[in-house]
Amino acid sequence: MESHGVDSIHYGAGLAGVHAPGLSQERIIKIERDILSKNDAYARENRHRLAANGNFALNFVSSPGSGKTSLLVRAIEDLKARREIVVIEGDQQTSNDAERIRATGARALQINTGKGCHLDAHMVGHAIDTLAPEKNALLFIENVGNLVCPSAFDLGEAHKVVVLSVTEGEDKPLKYPDMFAAADLMLLNKADLLPHLDFDVGACMAAALTVNPDLQTLVVSARSGEGMQAFYAWIEARAARMAIAE
Structure with missing residues (x-):
């Protein structure tokens, strides 16, 4: 399907880039x-629209360098014969x-947030359009x-998927608990590098489950396919x- 010739959307800083030294704590809250x-x-509007059209949406979150894009490229290449996959890039x-x-042949729309540190549901709604x-x-x-920042913003997705690479510290879930608490799945990526690193997979998973006992975890490698x-x-x-629930 056509995307009306639009391949990117640009946004300004928004409140994420604004400093207001004169405001009280109560006003800021x-x-x-x-x-x-x-x-x-x-987000509720997005979720309703997506569900009505049978679109299963995943919101991939991580720190920079976790390998999110490589993981998505691998997934699209492996799954594109089964069904269409479209991507919103933030x-x-x-x-x-x-x-x-x-x-990969998939349709993708780039959203540039400027100084903003996350996508929001309004941006995503326009991208879906x-x-x-x-x-x-x-x-x-x-x-x-x-x-x-992304941990607090529902985009209308079915699930948040947090991607953590083995090149990061195994205590990341404890340092950034809100993100891991908000996610339903953790992908521990770059598993092909484990033989070369001093990374304790068990300790990382234990830390994640301490924050979110319901979090599911998978060890993966976008490079090797593990x-x-x-x-x-x-x-x-x-x-x-989701289809049955609808």
Whole structure:
């Protein structure tokens, strides 16, 4: 389907880039609550639209360098024969990741947030309008690389998937608990590097489960393909469950 010739959307800093030294703590909290309330309303609209069209959406979150884009490229290459996959790419600048996604043949829309540190549901709603995913298509949302801000913003996705690489510390879930608490699945990526690193997989998973006892975890490698079939099975099972619920 056509995307109306639009391949990227640019946003300014928004409140994420604003400093207000004259505001009281109470006023700041009220502003934050208002922002989240409006975002949640847009997220509900997105979720309803996606469900009505049979679109299963995943919001991929991580710190920069976790390998999210490489993981999505691998997943698209492996799954594109089964159903359409469309991608919303979030970055502060450049369209590099969207171009990598398009090289697989998948349609992708780049959202540049400027100084903003996360995608929000309003941005994603406009992107869905532009991409107009086919019925029963998968929607992958690659959020801005950040383990803090995206945790608070519902985009209308079915699940948040947090990607953590073995080149990061195994205590990341304890340092950034809100993100791991908000996620339903953790993908421990770059498993092919484990023989060369001093990384304790068990300790990392234990830390994640301390924060979120319901968090499911998979060890994967976008490069070697290790664990990816288990991830695809997880997607298919959750997508089927969503279809039955609707």
